[in-house]
Amino acid sequence: MLGSGQALGVLEQAMRAALTCAGARLLEAVLAGQDGYCGPRAGCGHGHQAAYGGVRDKTVITVPGPVTLHRAWYHCAECRHGFAPRDQQLGVAGATRSPGLAEMTALAGAEVSFARAAGLLAGLAGITLSARTIERSAEASGAASRAAGAAGAAAIRAREIVPLPPREPVPDMLYVEVDGTGVPVRASETEGRQGNDGDARAGTREVKLARLLTVSRLDDDGRPVMDTGSSSYAFTFDGKDAFAGLAEAEYLRRGGEHFRQVVALGDGAAWICYPDIGIADLIPVPLLSRGSTMPAWCKAVSVMRPGII
Ligand SMILES: [Zn+2]
Secondary structure (H helix, E strand, C coil), rough: CCHCCCCCHHHHHHHHHHHHHHHHHHHHHCCCCCCCCCCCCCEEECEEEEEEEEEEEEEECCCEEEEEEEEEEEEEEEEEECHHHHHHHHCCCCECCHHHHHHHHHHHHCCCCCCHHHHHHHHHHCCCCCCHHHHHHHHHHHHHHHHHHHHHHHHCCCCCEEEEEEECCCCCCCEEEEEEEEEEEEEEHHCCCCCCCCCCCEEEEEEEEEEEEEEEEEECCCCCCCCECCCEEECCCHHHHHHHHHHHHHHHHHCCCHCCCEEECCCCCCCCCCHHHHHCCCCECCCCCCCCCCCCCCEEEEEECCCCC
């Protein structure tokens, strides 16, 4: 049977299909141990007590395949709304795909087109999803990620989260590179937005981004050398105010206040006015670009903390 040269591949595919099918049944059996029942009444989340209304099944698509969940169902008479606490526990409230599958979908959808992602998931994982489904799932994951990032940044800026100081020895310099660039998007993404040439609709959306990196030493020619693996990023499509908050939070998260010197690099665009990017305690100082490590298209602006210069 294995003599044809391709038969092993067929066997591998068949084995994977059998294993994933068995995995789905096993997962279903594990999850059947609980249905989320929490007594005859449960809080609905809006200040009422919802009444238990029996068990309702729901099918969720997981990494190994569709799995049926048995969930205790509650109904709130005031809200006229039903819910299953088990859905919340498993991260599938209002969703038909599991968190694991949503993550795989988001990873594939972020790398290639949604149509190609559908092909990759089918070929590499044996999961069949339409391009439209991948699009919806990836965009929901992206929205959730963006909201989580914004909430984390707000907590850092409000000092509700206090990042640890940078590990010793603290690198000598922290660089903050800031720029914006147009990202080609589909027509539906530019609905109602004006293009640069006036009447024409925009064909791109601008992402504003900052890269933070550290420098601890100079090379033989006296040029700063980036510390390997020291880059981190803040970025958003949501305009300069949102960007300013994210950039400031990333600066604080990196322990920017602990560095001997912080240098911001930008091309002088009107929105790149350094106090406005939200990095506190900094003032802009013009810097001679000679000897700078910036790309040639950049004009240099150095930003240092008052009193350091
Ligand atoms: Zn209610």
